Amino acid sequence: MSNKKNNQVSRRQFLNYTLTGVGGFMGAALIAPMVGFAVDPLLKGEKSGDFVYVLDVDEITETPQKVSFQVDQTDGWYESKVEKNAFVFYDSNGDILALSPVCTHLGCTVDWATEKENEFFCPCHDGRYNAEGENIAGTPPTEPLHEYTFKVEEGKLYLSPETHARGGA
Amino acid sequence: MQKGKGMKFVGDSRIKVGPKQTIPKDYSEYPGRTEPFWPNFLLKEWLVGAVFLIGFLCLVAAHPSPLEIKADPNTSGYIPLPDWYFLFLYELLKYEYAAAEYVVIGTIGIPGLAFGALLLAPFLDTKPGRRPTQRPIAVILMLLAVTSVIWLTYESASAVNWEERAEYSVANMTEVEVDTDHAGYEVYANNCMSCHGDSLQGVPGMAPELIGLPYDAEAIKDIAQNGIGEMPADMFSGTDEELNQLAEFIVATNSDGEGSEGESSGSESSNEGEDSSE
Amino acid sequence: MLNKIYDWIDERLDVTPIWRDIADHEVPEHVNPAHHFSAFVYCFGGLTFFVVVIQILSGMFLTMYYVPDIENAWESVRYLQTEVAHGQIVRGMHHWGASVVIVMIFLHTLRVFFQGAYKKPRELNWIVGVLLFFVILGLGFTGYLLPWDNKAFFATQVGLEIAESVPFIGTEIKTLLAGDPTIVGAQTLTRFFAIHVFFLPAVLFGLLAAHFIMIRRQGISGPL
Numbered sequence: 001m002s003n004k005k006n007n008q009v010s011r012r013q014f015l016n017y018t019l020t021g022v023g024g025f026m027g028a029a030l031i032a033p034m035v036g037f038a039v040d041p042l043l044k045g046e047k048s049g050d051f052v053y054v055l056d057v058d059e060i061t062e063t064p065q066k067v068s069f070q071v072d073q074t075d076g077w078y079e080s081k082v083e084k085n086a087f088v089f090y091d092s093n094g095d096i097l098a099l100s101p102v103c104t105h106l107g108c109t110v111d112w113a114t115e116k117e118n119e120f121f122c123p124c125h126d127g128r129y130n131a132e133g134e135n136i137a138g139t140p141p142t143e144p145l146h147e148y149t150f151k152v153e154e155g156k157l158y159l160s161p162e163t164h165a166r167g168g169a
Numbered sequence: 170m171q172k173g174k175g176m177k178f179v180g181d182s183r184i185k186v187g188p189k190q191t192i193p194k195d196y197s198e199y200p201g202r203t204e205p206f207w208p209n210f211l212l213k214e215w216l217v218g219a220v221f222l223i224g225f226l227c228l229v230a231a232h233p234s235p236l237e238i239k240a241d242p243n244t245s246g247y248i249p250l251p252d253w254y255f256l257f258l259y260e261l262l263k264y265e266y267a268a269a270e271y272v273v274i275g276t277i278g279i280p281g282l283a284f285g286a287l288l289l290a291p292f293l294d295t296k297p298g299r300r301p302t303q304r305p306i307a308v309i310l311m312l313l314a315v316t317s318v319i320w321l322t323y324e325s326a327s328a329v330n331w332e333e334r335a336e337y338s339v340a341n342m343t344e345v346e347v348d349t350d351h352a353g354y355e356v357y358a359n360n361c362m363s364c365h366g367d368s369l370q371g372v373p374g375m376a377p378e379l380i381g382l383p384y385d386a387e388a389i390k391d392i393a394q395n396g397i398g399e400m401p402a403d404m405f406s407g408t409d410e411e412l413n414q415l416a417e418f419i420v421a422t423n424s425d426g427e428g429s430e431g432e433s434s435g436s437e438s439s440n441e442g443e444d445s446s447e
Numbered sequence: 448m449l450n451k452i453y454d455w456i457d458e459r460l461d462v463t464p465i466w467r468d469i470a471d472h473e474v475p476e477h478v479n480p481a482h483h484f485s486a487f488v489y490c491f492g493g494l495t496f497f498v499v500v501i502q503i504l505s506g507m508f509l510t511m512y513y514v515p516d517i518e519n520a521w522e523s524v525r526y527l528q529t530e531v532a533h534g535q536i537v538r539g540m541h542h543w544g545a546s547v548v549i550v551m552i553f554l555h556t557l558r559v560f561f562q563g564a565y566k567k568p569r570e571l572n573w574i575v576g577v578l579l580f581f582v583i584l585g586l587g588f589t590g591y592l593l594p595w596d597n598k599a600f601f602a603t604q605v606g607l608e609i610a611e612s613v614p615f616i617g618t619e620i621k622t623l624l625a626g627d628p629t630i631v632g633a634q635t636l637t638r639f640f641a642i643h644v645f646f647l648p649a650v651l652f653g654l655l656a657a658h659f660i661m662i663r664r665q666g667i668s669g670p671l
Contacts, residue, residue, distance in 0.1 A: 015208040022215040026222055030501060033533035033540075034508045040532040076512065077519060077526035184461040201476030210474040213481050217490050218497050225501075225540075225547060233535050234542035236528060239521040240600035242631075249601030252591050254549045254584070259605070276612045288577045290560065291570035299563030300671050311560055337597050339525065 047074075051151055051158035054086065058155065060096060064089040064112045064120075064131075071161040086148055086159060087112060087120070091132050098148040099133045100163040105140040120145065133166075237337040246375060247337070250329060257318045260325035283314055336371075353418025356411045360393070360404060369422060376400070379419055386416040468663065477670035489667075491555035496655070498548040502586075505541040506644070513593065515640035517633045520595035545587055552580055564668040572661040579654045582647055589643035595636060603639070604631050 036043075054069045064087035073082040087099045099120075101109050108124035115121040119136070120129035128136040135141035146163040177186040204210055251259050258280060261267050267275025286293060294307040301308045335341060347368045348354065358367075364376035371378030384392065390412050396402035405412060457463055476482050478489040512527035512534075514520055527534040556576065559565055565573035592603040611621040618628070626634025 012208065015212055019208040019212045019215060022212065022219050026215065026219055029222055029226060030504060033536040034504060036533040037508050037527075037531055037537045038511060040534075043532050076530075077522035179459055179461075182459070184459065202479070202482055203473040203475050204479065205470070206472050206474050207470035210479060213479065214490065214493055217480065217487070218494065221494055221497065225498075225543070226536075228547075229536055229539035229543050232539070232543065234528070234539045235598075236521075236524060236594055237596035237598045240517070240595045240597055242600065244597055244601075247597055247601055249605045250598065251602045251605065252587055253546065254587060255606075258609075262609070272612045273614055276609045277614070284577075284581070287556075287580075288574060290577075291565045291567070291573050294563075294566070297566065299566055299668075301561055301563070304563065308561065311557075315557070339596075 046162075049161035051160050054098075054157050054159050055088065056155055057096070057152055057157055060088055060090060060157065062090045064099070066101075066112065069159060073161075082161075084159075084161060085109075087133070087145075088157065096150065096152070096157065097133065098150045098157070098159055099145040100148060102146065102163070103127050103141060104135065104143045104145060110145065233340075236339045238339060248329075248334075250334070253322065253326065256325040257321035260321040286310070347422060348418075351414075351418045351421060353411075353414035353416070353421075356407060356415040357418055360407065360415065364404075369419070380423060382419070382423060386413075386420050389416040389419050472663070472666075475667065475669070478667055488554075488558045491551055491558055495548060495551040495555050498544050498551055499583075499651070499655070501540055502544045502548060503648070505537050505544065508537055509541055510644065515593065515637050517595060517636055520593065520636060524594045524596075541590075545590060548583060549587065552583055556580060562668065562671060569661075569665055569668060572658060572665065575654050575657050575661065579651065579658060582651050582654060586643060586647050586651070589639045589647065592636065592639045593643065600631065603635065607631065607635075 049071055052069045052071055054067050055065075059065075066085060067088050068083050068085050070081045070083055073080055085101050087097075087101060089097055091097045101111070103110050103122040103124065105122065105125060105127050108122050108127075110120045110122040110127070110129065112120055114123075115126075116128070118131045120133060121127070122129075122141070125140045127141040128139045129141065129145055130136055133145035133147075135144055144166045147166045148163050149160040151158050151160075178184060179186055250256075261279060262272065262275045264275070265271075267279065290307070294304055296304060298304060357369075361379075365371055365379050366376075369379040382389070392400065393405035393412065393415060394402065396404065405415070407415075478486050480486045480490065509527065512523050512531060514523045524538070528538050529535075559573065559576070588606060592599045607621050607625050610624060611617040613620055622628045624635070624638065625631055626638045
């Protein structure tokens with residue numbers, strides 16, 4: 001008697017497992033391509049942009065100059081020219097620095113020598129950076145302004161649209 | 170059942186406290202081998218569904234969904250075509266008494282009558298008998314309607330020149346960069362563009378594309394003057410110098426197309442490169 | 448743990464009868480394809496619903512890339528189809544699903560018709576079903592425009608002219624659909640998008656719910 005009952009239960013369980021299996025198969029077959037479709041931006045990875053001519057090296061001074069340059073941007077199906085800004089100058093070691101004006105705190109745009117002489121200032125939360133673009137302790141930013149990758153060829157400065165954190169600076 | 174004073178609820182809600190009545194209703198209405206919906210019957214349905222899904226995915230994988238060239242209201246000679254399930258309505262409008270001054274009959278009259286009758290079928294066919302033999306009028310009308318829909322769809326579809334339509338498909342589209350500064354471009358614009366399109370892409374139903382031509386400059390000059398196939402002679406009017414420029418332009422555009430495609434797929438990882446390799 | 452959560456909810460909301468009613472109702476022999484092969488005709492309704500689910504899911508995902516704008520619509524469709532992972536499959540599902548759902552709903556309607564299953568007491572469910580058919584056709588018509596290719600543009604223009612031929616209010620209907628009395632353009636596309644993605648699906652959900660609730664209430668029609 002009890003044996004028979006056990007059999008009945010296991011038959012129902014078997015049906016339930018099969019049902020879940022078939023349902024899982026259908027769900028997976030349907031959803032798998034759609035998930036791939038949705039996460040495509042992750043699969044694409046980052047594209048490295050081309051270097052763009054910005055200005056001649058002999059125009060660079062020790063005071064940061066705000067320069068703007070246009071990069072071709074392909075955003076999915078939308079292709080456009082986007083204007084980017086950079087502060088270009090020689091740092092105290094005499095090396096070229098091309099800093100991104102994007103504040104490392106929350107992404108506002110900083111400007112040179114607006115609030116205080118020889119400092120970058122971000123108006124959003126009073127973030128301050130010294131003349132080398134390093135964040136001043138006690139103000140909101142937690143790291144120096146990011147830097148553009150650049151190259152110099154035949155006395156001309158070229159910037160890549162990508163920025164990176166300043167390692168070791 | 171407890172009623173009135175004896176009833177107890179969960180909190181101040183209207184849900185009754187106590188053991189619930191979850192025994193399903195007795196479906197002995199149709200004696201026979203009934204079985205519970207879950208899991209027995211649903212499993213069978215899902216097996217059918219899984220087979221159906223596999224078939225559907227095969228269809229999807231085998232036939233990429235079509236995309237034609239971007240909408241251009243100025244495309245001349247384009248014959249509009251609705252999706253296949255509207256073809257019967259579209260075809261209906263081609264008949265004499267369903268078009269022109271009678272168009273209302275074709276657009277509203279006949280479809281309205283048919284779909285109205287479909288909507289109100291339970292009130293038009295009110296006798297209790299359910300077998301098709303017990304309601305010949307309804308069944309015959311439905312068979313007539315289905316036959317005519319299938320017939321109209323077939324008529325409409327068979328009248329379509331599918332090969333010509335395929336020329337509008339993106340898959341058959343080749344793009345080349347046209348050098349508008351080339352000396353021959355202006356000659357091309359004056360003599361050829363009206364039929365062969367502004368970037369040599371051709372106009373479906375009118376003139377073929379001028380990309381990937383098997384001709385050299387001399388042959389192109391000859392065709393421009395004397396025509397070929399359906400292209401009449403004397404389409405070109407101008408000086409010999411212009412003719413030379415034109416031939417150079419067409420040859421240059423052809424070779425540019427090949428060249429730049431090869432370069433871009435090699436040097437850049439941009440979208441263009443992927444396009445050409447696909 | 449899960450059982451306790453369930454009991455806690457059940458005590459307050461009394462949900463057990465709802466799903467027990469769906470899960471445990473007896474399915475009669477005459478609709479069971481395992482007993483009578485001819486009973487496969489009863490699958491058409493379920494398969495229609497299945498394809499509708501595919502349409503809803505694939506449509507939701509397609510809107511991640513699609514823009515209803517005449518400048519970008521075509522480019523976005525082309526991009527999602529050629530550049531995005533599985534884009535061809537997901538758009539293919541939506542494109543072919545649209546055709547398959549029409550075929551299935553047609554077969555389902557014919558099954559119900561020739562079996563006389565719309566007769567008393569199931570008149571209301573038939574009407575809801577025919578309305579669902581209309582909604583699906585409407586979804587097909589409005590969805591056709593969205594890729595903004597030549598085929599879409601010209602077919603919609605014809606469709607709008609047909610709407611215009613309606614006596615007395617034709618011009619108004621056309622203007623309402625197209626968003627402009629003469630242009631088939633930017634406003635037409637956004638309108639069709641809104642109708643295709645929000646208005647008709649909302650109606651579809653309501654009608655589907657009514658359709659299913661009525662089936663549960665009345666049970667499936669008996670054998671002939």
